[in-house]
Structure formats: structure tokens, C-alpha cells
Amino acid sequence: MPDSISLSAVAKKNIQRNPGRSFCLIVVVMLLSLFLFVGTVLISSLSGGAASVANRLGADIMIVPEGFDPHVDSILLSGKPSTFYLPSYAFEELEKIKNDVGIEAMSAQTFLATLNASCCSYPVQLVGIDFDSDFIVKPWLEISLGHELHDGEIIVGYHVAGYPGDTLQFFSKNLNVAGRLEQTGMGFDSMIFMNRATIAVLAKEAERIRERPLKNDGSLTSVIMLKLKPGFSSTASAIEINRLLNNKGIYALFSKKFVNSISASLITISKILSFSLIALWLLAIVIVALIFSLSLSERKKEMGVLRALGASRGILIKLNLTEAFFVSFYGAVLGVTVGSVLITVFSPGAVEALNMPFLLPSKTKLILLAVISDFAAVVTGVIAALWASVKASRVDVHEIMR
């Protein structure tokens, strides 16, 4: 290979041989692309979680003990465990008004929180479901069980370490894993489901262990999920149920309400994120522009020499922008790489910390976000260098007369 030196090779050598300056530039662009990537992934994970949470939940209305709706929020959305019960007459009361408010299906669930379990490093929510009438959990099964959910069998959420054939112990009872759920992006992901007979046994055991009696009349129903007939609005029906069953200690929540409360916090988070991203972006532009301007004014003589050797203004600008492109490119790729690692390591924790539904975008979308972040960071770097490059191209010939 004969010796050769393309203009982009000149740019690369300028980068290599100014390690201090290049390092600063790369770090600035890296931070920019890192925050762009992580920020956009965060926003889209949250909105991905929220947008379809109503669909995921599968219920139009949830009946919960009066005053417990905040608990329900955190159970369903982030899987924060809690134990509470509806009055025992709740099911019958609902049966009575079933046709007035348009209830098509009802399924009761029992919530029982554990403090420690063999499977998990954090407390989990045990949920007793009526497998027959259930329309909430079944759709999420990875593989259909092909049979009833027997006593002593459990279905585990996506984040629970337990596979068909494994045994997990709760309240000193051994339970067999019969199936797993797909990822839902909701609290389901860290829950464990069983039939209501099984959870009743566990609840008794829990009572014994904690030496604390059940707080009300022995009912083991925590929530009742309702599905409405077509044509009935969940808002209107929930209001109607609350009116009809006023003062009975039960409360109808329509699932839109979750979405609304999620959206509100989501908007706040997005706003904060976008604001920080814009601030960071401006800062990056200023810093990159400054570093370039300083280093180019230090290299005025070099620019003058290039002019003398026959580089036109355009070529000089191109050379400096190529330099900016390479440092920005290295920085951007580094940023997205670091971002990907952070997301992989920390996104499971984010679900808990944020108390919001969190669903990572699909691989394709992640790659797209990575490419967009890279692109935006590179463009930013190059644009920031533009002013300094144009200025440098107007170098005064007197620089080479000294």
C-alpha cells in the first residue's frame, strides 16, 4: 500500500493527536446521546405502558373496598403488594344490579401480600382468581394450561423466577408452578396467581403467622373485576354502581381512571425529561462550539497553511466538519452503548421505583430510538462546529506571514 492521506484521514489524525480536546468533545456528545437515548426510551416505555393499560387490564370496572383505590393502583400498575378485603355481600349486591348497569361478566380476586418468599427478593402479591370466570389473567398465559388451575398450583408473572415444574414456597406451603404469563408491563409481571381455595389456605396460614385476625367478616374477596356489555360506558356504569351501592363500603373504579392518573404523571415526567433534554442539548451545542472555536483559533496558522497549499474555503470547512463528525460519531455511539447497558441493568428496578406501568419498547423500536439518538447527537456536534469552521475558513493570510 502506498502512502496516502485523504482529507478524512487528516481529520482523524487531528483527532488522534489532540487526545485531550477529542476526549472532551467525545464526552460531551456521549452524554448528549446517552440522555437522548435513555430519555426517549423512558418516555416511550412509560407511554407504552400507559397507553394500553386499560386493554391489558381486561376489565372495564373494578370493585374495590371503599378507600382502597390508591392501593389498587399500586398493585395493578407496579405490583406493590397489599392485602385488603371487600365485604362478603359485595358479590350478591352486584348480582342484583347486574342488568341495570350492564355487567356482562364478573370475576372475583383475592389479594394477599407476602413479606418474603423463596422466589423473590422483594415482597410479592399473591392473587387468588376464580379460574372459571377469569377473563383477566388467562389471556396473558404463555401457554394455555389445558386444564383447571388445581389446588396448590400457581401461575407466575413474567418477572417471577419460577418455571413449570418448579416448586415455590409461600407461608410454609409448597406450590407448583403450572404456567407463566407473558410480559404485561403492569403489576401482573411480579404477581403470583392461584385458585381461590389455595389462597384461602394461605390466608389462614398468614393469619396464624402474623397473629392478626382477618379484619372483617371472613370474606376472601379483595376485588371484583367487571366486564361490561357492549354499549355501556365504564364511566357511566361506575358512577351508577357507586350511586346504587352507596354506603355499602364498596367502590367502583373504572379503568380509565388509572390511565388518567398515569397520563397525568406521565405528562409531568415527559415534561421534565424534555426540558432537561433541551437544556442538555443547548449546553452540548455551546460546549462543542466553544471547544471547536478555541482549538481552531489555536490552529489559525495551520488553516492558513492549508489555504496556501490550495485548500479552498469550502474544503477547509469540510475538513473541520469531518473532524466534528468523527468525534461526534464516536461520542454518539459510545453514548447509546452505555445507555443500552444502563437500560438493561436498571429497567427492572424502574418498574418499582416509578410506581407506573413500564414496558420497554420492542427491539425494533429500541434500535430505531438508538439510531435517532445517534443521528441527533452527530448532527448536533456537526452543527455546533459549523460556526467555528466557517470562521476558521476565513483565516487571514497574515497568519502565515509570521
Added chain:
Amino acid sequence: MKLILKDIHKEYERGGKNFTVLEKINLEISQGDFINIIGRSGSGKSTLLNIAAGMLRPTSGLVELNGENLFLKNDSALSLIRNKKIGFIPQGMSALPNLNVIENIILPSYIYPSREKNFAEEVAARAKDLLMRLKISELEGAYPSELSGGELRRVIIARALINRPEIIIADEPTSDLDVKTSAGIMEFFTTLNAEGMTILLVSHDLDSLKYGRRVLTMQEGNLIEGNKL
């Protein structure tokens, strides 16, 4: 090759006032000339050379290279002429610090690289030849910061020659060098000129006076024939 400077007048502005550096310069440089311009520091030699090389626009007057008025051209066209036809040696140390010796030398060829098949080989061969002629072959991979003043000047001379220009314009190519090194470089120019290269150079040490076919003195903004120092 013909380079003509016609009624060149140059004024600078300093402290809000204009002052004249070049009064009225007329100079014709023909193929095979070796012109050595001397003059005190600050007399306007560099200004004149930069105007002659199409780097600096005169206040009035014109510069013609082979009948073409350089300052009527746009930046791209003028840059191309500088690259292809003029081997310019700026005053002082002008090697690019981030490129090694061989890269510095071949750089002018790669500002407008040709698509021809053997382009890289040809440039490399020319560079090797120049390195040899200037006796700096062993410095190929060294960086400018590792070279002595004399070695650096040789690199820059090789760089000026790589595109086989029609004229070499050199601004004090021997300044800050010891007598022996200066002599070596001036000898090299003399040999080049003997081979047919046209040379316009500026010097300020009197030792260089014996070189060049024609000596001119820059005085009060005018060129005077002979050594008037």
C-alpha cells in the same frame, strides 16, 4: 510560465489609519528565473510574495499567471491554481503538526485527489524521490515536533514540489537556520533552478545574496534592481 505583477499597490489599516506597504511594484517572472528579493524586516517582502501567490488581494494592481488575472477568479478556482501551479513556502515553520513527514509532503496532492488508477503510487513515488533528493528519507514517519529546523524546511520544500508546480515562491526559506544548513538549502534551490524550475524567493540574511540569478531590494514600498542594503 509567466507571472506578472502590474502596478501592485498595497495598503494596510492600522490604528484606524491606512499606511502603504507596497507603493507601486512591477515585476515580470519568466520560465527559468531565479529571483532573490532582499529587504529589511517589515519592508513588505511577505506581503509581496503573498500577493504574487494569489493569497492576498492587493489594494490595486493585478497579478497575472500565464495571462490569467488571478484575483478575478473565485475562491475555488484560485485555490486550485495555487494547488496545482504554485509551490508556496510560507514564512516560518509551516508543517502540519498532526501529520508525519510523508503525510505532510503528499498532502497537497490529496486536496484535489485524482481518480486515476495509479494516482497513489505515483504520488508516493514522487514523495520518495523528493525525500531522497532532500536527504531526509529516514525521517518519513517522524512528526514535525521531532525534527530540527533544517529538516523541517526540507520537508516543506518537498511539500511545495510534490504537485510539480510551475513556480516556487519561498518566503525566507533559510531564516533561523545556521550558515551551513542555509547554504545547503540555497544550493538545493540553485540545483532546482538549473533543472528549469522558476523560483521567486525572499531572504534577509546577506549570506543568501550570492544565490539567484537576479537580486532585487525592497525599499520604501518599491523594488530596486540589485543589492541596495
